[in-house]
Amino acid sequence: MKHLQSFLEEKPRLRFIFTGGKGGVGKTVSAAVLAYHFASQGKKTLIASLNPVHSLTSVFGQDLSGGRNKPIQGVPGLFAVEVETSETVERYRDNIANRVREFLKWSDIPVDSKPFVDIAATNPAFEESAMFDKMMDVMLSEGEGYEVIVFDTAAVANAVRLIGLSKIYGLWLGRMIESRKEALSLRMQLSFRKEKVMEEVKKDPMLADLLAMNDRFTQVKGLLMDPEKTAFFFVTLPLTLPISVVKRFISTVRTYDIPVGGVIVNEVIPAEVAEKATGDEYMQNKYHEQGGYMQTIQQDLGELVRAYVPLYPNEVVGLERLRELARDMFDVGAPLAVSYGD
Numbered sequence: 001m002k003h004l005q006s007f008l009e010e011k012p013r014l015r016f017i018f019t020g021g022k023g024g025v026g027k028t029v030s031a032a033v034l035a036y037h038f039a040s041q042g043k044k045t046l047i048a049s050l051n052p053v054h055s056l057t058s059v060f061g062q063d064l065s066g067g068r069n070k071p072i073q074g075v076p077g078l079f080a081v082e083v084e085t086s087e088t089v090e091r092y093r094d095n096i097a098n099r100v101r102e103f104l105k106w107s108d109i110p111v112d113s114k115p116f117v118d119i120a121a122t123n124p125a126f127e128e129s130a131m132f133d134k135m136m137d138v139m140l141s142e143g144e145g146y147e148v149i150v151f152d153t154a155a156v157a158n159a160v161r162l163i164g165l166s167k168i169y170g171l172w173l174g175r176m177i178e179s180r181k182e183a184l185s186l187r188m189q190l191s192f193r194k195e196k197v198m199e200e201v202k203k204d205p206m207l208a209d210l211l212a213m214n215d216r217f218t219q220v221k222g223l224l225m226d227p228e229k230t231a232f233f234f235v236t237l238p239l240t241l242p243i244s245v246v247k248r249f250i251s252t253v254r255t256y257d258i259p260v261g262g263v264i265v266n267e268v269i270p271a272e273v274a275e276k277a278t279g280d281e282y283m284q285n286k287y288h289e290q291g292g293y294m295q296t297i298q299q300d301l302g303e304l305v306r307a308y309v310p311l312y313p314n315e316v317v318g319l320e321r322l323r324e325l326a327r328d329m330f331d332v333g334a335p336l337a338v339s340y341g342d
């Protein structure tokens with residue numbers, strides 16, 4: 001078992017941080033605290049929200065909307081961006097439309113490209129693909145100049161699913177490149193002037209485009225699979241469903257060779273709070289129930305637990321609360337194995 005603080009100290013080159021877990025467990029506040037931590041260490045940090053519904057504005061208590069990197073007032077070196085989903089999807093759609101048009105033009109297929117693009121864009125995974133594409137942009141170019149980039153991703157379009165998607169994406173790209181090469185070499189065989197066709201192959205815009213996509217994708221994959229550069233943190237509550245979601249994510253992530261940073265157990269009712277509330281039946285029940293789940297966590301995720309964060313009487317909104325959470329999450333004196341009386 002290792003505290004969050006020691007884990008991060010051992011990984012000074014970490015650059016890409018992700019938080020995952022069931023809906024509402026505290027992924028955004030954990031991402032915010034991690035980003036705050038890196039910035040406080042003097043590292044220029046960007047926290048990027050890739051959710052359809054953003055909550056960074058609320059967590060930091062300042063307006064971060066507008067889809068641009070904005071400095072966080074009160075935390076030098078910390079910047080945030082709430083990526084506009086509709087804008088991102090629209091741009092991605094235009095890109096795809098161009099590709100389809102070009103493909104049809106090249107193949108001399110005299111049909112309207114619009115229906116093809118519409119079919120692609122109504123695919124339920126289209127928005128996720130668009131957000132994944134945006135994430136690649138942030139990792140490779142838009143995030144340039146930032147030492148650390150923390151991603152806050154939605155529960156449904158979870159980062160893990162994005163990586164899963166990335167595998168299919170890679171296969172698809174490989175196929176496309178192969179078939180493009182085949183088509184071009186077929187042209188070459190049919191032609192008498194081979195050198196001329198060879199030149200054409202080199203200039204072929206679609207092949208160049210596919211190769212560039214593949215290159216970009218391979219780069220991102222390399223970064224995501226590098227345990228010195230990337231860490232996925234999973235957030236859970238001491239409750240059945242969030243625990244099973246985290247367990248499932250961890251096994252998925254491992255099959256894709258994505259490095260697991262650890263588990264943060266959030267909203268733990270502190271013993272002293274339960275002890276004080278002797279007459280409160282609801283609190284006593286919750287606390288008793290929590291004891292069982294804490295045992296499950298220790299058995300199933302024990303080695304991976306990096307912090308236990310207490311349940312606060314209020315929501316985590318604004319910098320003051322975030323600082324309090326940061327103190328608790330990075331408290332090296334706190335026990336990592338919680339013992340329960342009953």
Ligand SMILES: Nc1ncnc2c1ncn2[C@@H]1O[C@H](COP(=O)(O)OP(=O)(O)OP(=O)(O)O)[C@@H](O)[C@H]1O
Binds near residue numbers: 021027055316317
């Ligand atoms: N330790 C805590 N004590 C009290 N409230 C908390 C704690 N951690 C998080 N919260 C509150 O719980 C709510 C959910 O937190 P957060 O938005 O970070 O979850 P999430 O996993 O990002 O949710 P979503 O899946 O909707 O993105 C917020 O209102 C937050 O302020």
Ligand SMILES: [Mg+2]
Binds near residue numbers: 152
């Ligand atoms: Mg969130």
